[in-house]
Amino acid sequence: MVAIANSRQAILDRLKSIPIEQPPAPVVDPQRLVRYDDPLAKFTEVLSFVGGQVHVVERPQQVSEILGQFPAFRDAQQVASSAPEILTGNIDLNKVADPHLLAYLDWAIIPGRFAVAENGAIWVRPTGPIERAMLFLTQHLVIVVPKTELIEHMHEAYRRLGQDGVGTSGPEFGIFISGPSKTADIEQSLVIGAHGCRTLQVFLIDDSSGPAVATDGGDGLAGTTPDRPVAGDSAGRI
Amino acid sequence: MTTTSQLPILLSGSGKLGHADADDQRPHRDHPTMARDFVANVQRTHWHDGALWFVRNKRDAQASSIPEWEYLREQASAIKQEAIAKLADFLEQFEANATRLGAVVHWAADAEQHNEIVHEILRQRGIGKLVKSKSMLTEECHLNGYLERRGIEVVDTDLGERIVQLRQETPSHIVLPAIHLKKEEVGETFHTHLGTDAGASDPQYLTEAARGHLRGKFLAGEAGLTGVNFAIAQTGGIVVCTNEGNADLGAVLPPVHIASMGLEKIIPRLEDLAVFTRLLARSATGQPITTYTSHFHGPRDAASELHIVIVDNGRSTIRESDTFRAALGCIRCGACMNTCPVFRRSGGHSYGATVPGPIGSVLNPASDDARHKSLPYACSLCGSCTDVCPVKIPLHHQLLAWRKEFGKRGLLSVGKTLPMRAASFVFRHPALYRLGGRLARIAMRTLPRVFFVNRLNTWSRDRELPTAPADSFSQWYAKNRGPK
Structure with a gap:
C-alpha cells in the first residue's frame, strides 16, 4: 500500500511536469442555440419518442383521474407519493427506514423541478435516500411538473442548476430522467422496462396564468464565468 | 469462443510494464488474424455491419435535429482541451470539492493499484457481493477476475455486460457490449444460466428474465460500483449516464458506492455538462439524452459511503504527446466504432483490446506499441470517425501518425x-x-x-x-x- 500512498503525488507531479498552454474554453453564446416556437409541442414529441407519456392538465385532481384509467394503477398494491397534495399513496415514506423495503413498489409519484423541451428530460431532486431509491425501484413512475417550468435546452437547465447552487451547499443527488428505463442490448431491439421503471407518466400542471415558458430573461448563459471569453466575441467579454 | 481482451498497463511512472492481472496471458494475435473467424461468416458480417449502421443512422438523425451541432462539437473540443491542459489543477479542485461533500477520493497510478484499492474497500467492510454497472475502466483493469479470485461475487448489471459475463466473454463494443451476439445465442445463454425456456429468443422475454434475475442481485448487493461519465472540478460531483437505471439501483441500495474514473473524465465547470449531455447520447445511440443522467454530489446520507477512485494507467503518458493528446478528450460514445467500415465488418473482438475501433486503435498502441501495432492498419483512412467524433478528435490523422511512429521505432515487418x-x-x-x-x-x-x-x-x-x-x-x- 506504500506505492498507492504515493500515487496521488506521483500522478500530479507527472501532470505538472508538462505544462500545456491552452486558453479557457469560450462561454457558450446563447445566440447560437436552438429556439423552439412551441416548446411544449417539442417536449411532448421527444418524450413520446423515448417512450414516456405527457399529460397537460389544468387541475392537480386530474392526475389521479387520468392515472385511474390505467389498469396497472388500479391494480397497484403499493403506491408511494412524495407529492401528497396531488396524490396520496398507501406507503408512508417517512416510516421507510431501509430502501430495500421498497422492493415491491408498484407506483411512485414525485415532483420534478423543471422539464427540458429539447430532450424530454425532467430534473428531479429527491429529498432523501428513500425518495431516491423509490425512483428506481418502482415499476411505474409519475413525475409532476408545473407547466410554467418548461425550458428549452440543457444550457438553460444547467444555468438553473448553477443558480440553485448544486454541489455548493452540501451532499445531494439530482437526476435528469427522460422516459422509462430501456435497453437495446439484445440485437438492437428496443425493450422498455430494463431495470428501472416500466412506464413514465409526466404531468404538466397548468394551474397558473403565468407565461407558458420560463425564458432566459436576458440574463442568460453568459456571464456565469466572467474569466472566460464568449465565442466569436473579439472583446472576449460580455 | 472467447477472445483475449486486454489493455495492458502502460509504461507507468515506475517504468514497469506489467499486466493488471494474471488472467490474460494468452499470446496476442494481430487484427487480421483475430478478424478471420468473424469475416469467414459472410452473412453474419453483413448482419453486424447493418446493426451498427442502423445506430449510425440514428445518430445522424439526432445530430441533424440540432442546428448548432457543429458549434457544440467545437465547444466540447475546447472544453476538453482546457481540461487536459490544466488537468492537475482540475483534479486537485475536484478532490477538494468531492472531499468537502463527504466522498473519499483515492488515486491509482495503474490498473493493479485500482484493483487493490477497490478490493481493500470491500475487504475492510467484509463485503462479499458487488453489483457493477458498466465501466470500461474496470474492464481495462480486469477488476472482475481480480475480485473473484479473492472470493468476491461480482455481478455486471448492464444487460449487455451481464450477457457477455455469463458467456465468459468480454464486451465487443464500449456502448453495446453484446452487439456481436444474435438473440438466439443470448437465449441459449439465458436458458443455461437463468433457466429461460429452451429456444426462446424474444428480446422482450429475455430482457424481462434478466430484469427479474438482476433485481435479486441488486437487492442482495453489499456494495455498488459504477463508472463515471463526467467529474466536475467546480463542484466535486460525478455524473453517470445510463438507459437501464442499473447504475442508480447499484448506488441506491447498498451502503457503499465506489465510482471508478479515468483521470481524463474531469470537466472544469457544471455548465460544461450542457454541452456534453447534448452530445453524448445523440452520438452514442441516437437518443436525445440517456434515460438517466445522475448527478452524485457526495454520499447519499451519513450512513453511506462514496469512494471515488481516480485512475491514471497510462493516461498521463498520452497527455505528454502533442500528436495524441486530443485522444484523451474521448467521452466514450462509440460513434467512431459505429461508423467505421473496418469495425463494422470485423467486430470489436478482433482488436484484442478493451477499447476497440478507431479510438482504441489510437489509445492502445500508446500503452504497448509492439502488441497493438496492427491496429492503426485496421483502417482505410476514410476519416468518417473524425467526422462523427463529438469532441473532434482527429482520429484518422492520429492513426496515420501511428504508422509513421511505428516506422521510426522499427516496429514494421x-x-x-x-x-x-x-x-x-x-x-x-x-x-x-x-x-x-x-x-x-x-x-x-x-x-x-x-x-x-x-x-x-x-x-x-x-x-x-x-x-x-x-x-x-x-x-x-x-x-x-x-x-x-
Whole structure:
C-alpha cells in the first residue's frame, strides 16, 4: 500500500511536469442555440419518442383521474407519493427506514423541478435516500411538473442548476430522467422496462396564468464565468 | 469462443510494464488474424455491419435535429482541451470539492493499484457481493477476475455486460457490449444460466428474465460500483449516464458506492455538462439524452459511503504527446466504432483490446506499441470517425501518425518495409518506373492467373486484378490530351 500512498503525488507531479498552454474554453453564446416556437409541442414529441407519456392538465385532481384509467394503477398494491397534495399513496415514506423495503413498489409519484423541451428530460431532486431509491425501484413512475417550468435546452437547465447552487451547499443527488428505463442490448431491439421503471407518466400542471415558458430573461448563459471569453466575441467579454 | 481482451498497463511512472492481472496471458494475435473467424461468416458480417449502421443512422438523425451541432462539437473540443491542459489543477479542485461533500477520493497510478484499492474497500467492510454497472475502466483493469479470485461475487448489471459475463466473454463494443451476439445465442445463454425456456429468443422475454434475475442481485448487493461519465472540478460531483437505471439501483441500495474514473473524465465547470449531455447520447445511440443522467454530489446520507477512485494507467503518458493528446478528450460514445467500415465488418473482438475501433486503435498502441501495432492498419483512412467524433478528435490523422511512429521505432515487418523501400527506389528512378510498368502490363496479359492470384498475395484473397491496359497513363495522355 506504500506505492498507492504515493500515487496521488506521483500522478500530479507527472501532470505538472508538462505544462500545456491552452486558453479557457469560450462561454457558450446563447445566440447560437436552438429556439423552439412551441416548446411544449417539442417536449411532448421527444418524450413520446423515448417512450414516456405527457399529460397537460389544468387541475392537480386530474392526475389521479387520468392515472385511474390505467389498469396497472388500479391494480397497484403499493403506491408511494412524495407529492401528497396531488396524490396520496398507501406507503408512508417517512416510516421507510431501509430502501430495500421498497422492493415491491408498484407506483411512485414525485415532483420534478423543471422539464427540458429539447430532450424530454425532467430534473428531479429527491429529498432523501428513500425518495431516491423509490425512483428506481418502482415499476411505474409519475413525475409532476408545473407547466410554467418548461425550458428549452440543457444550457438553460444547467444555468438553473448553477443558480440553485448544486454541489455548493452540501451532499445531494439530482437526476435528469427522460422516459422509462430501456435497453437495446439484445440485437438492437428496443425493450422498455430494463431495470428501472416500466412506464413514465409526466404531468404538466397548468394551474397558473403565468407565461407558458420560463425564458432566459436576458440574463442568460453568459456571464456565469466572467474569466472566460464568449465565442466569436473579439472583446472576449460580455 | 472467447477472445483475449486486454489493455495492458502502460509504461507507468515506475517504468514497469506489467499486466493488471494474471488472467490474460494468452499470446496476442494481430487484427487480421483475430478478424478471420468473424469475416469467414459472410452473412453474419453483413448482419453486424447493418446493426451498427442502423445506430449510425440514428445518430445522424439526432445530430441533424440540432442546428448548432457543429458549434457544440467545437465547444466540447475546447472544453476538453482546457481540461487536459490544466488537468492537475482540475483534479486537485475536484478532490477538494468531492472531499468537502463527504466522498473519499483515492488515486491509482495503474490498473493493479485500482484493483487493490477497490478490493481493500470491500475487504475492510467484509463485503462479499458487488453489483457493477458498466465501466470500461474496470474492464481495462480486469477488476472482475481480480475480485473473484479473492472470493468476491461480482455481478455486471448492464444487460449487455451481464450477457457477455455469463458467456465468459468480454464486451465487443464500449456502448453495446453484446452487439456481436444474435438473440438466439443470448437465449441459449439465458436458458443455461437463468433457466429461460429452451429456444426462446424474444428480446422482450429475455430482457424481462434478466430484469427479474438482476433485481435479486441488486437487492442482495453489499456494495455498488459504477463508472463515471463526467467529474466536475467546480463542484466535486460525478455524473453517470445510463438507459437501464442499473447504475442508480447499484448506488441506491447498498451502503457503499465506489465510482471508478479515468483521470481524463474531469470537466472544469457544471455548465460544461450542457454541452456534453447534448452530445453524448445523440452520438452514442441516437437518443436525445440517456434515460438517466445522475448527478452524485457526495454520499447519499451519513450512513453511506462514496469512494471515488481516480485512475491514471497510462493516461498521463498520452497527455505528454502533442500528436495524441486530443485522444484523451474521448467521452466514450462509440460513434467512431459505429461508423467505421473496418469495425463494422470485423467486430470489436478482433482488436484484442478493451477499447476497440478507431479510438482504441489510437489509445492502445500508446500503452504497448509492439502488441497493438496492427491496429492503426485496421483502417482505410476514410476519416468518417473524425467526422462523427463529438469532441473532434482527429482520429484518422492520429492513426496515420501511428504508422509513421511505428516506422521510426522499427516496429514494421519486413513484409511492409521492404516493398516500401523498393517502391521508394522505383519512384525516384523514372526510367525504371516506366520499364517496370511495361513489364507488369505484359506479365499481366501473358502469365497464367495463378501467378497473381495465389496464397502469397493476400491482396487477391477476395479480389480480382483488373485487366491490364494497353498503355501506361503517360502514353494514353500523350495520345489523347497531349500537344498534337
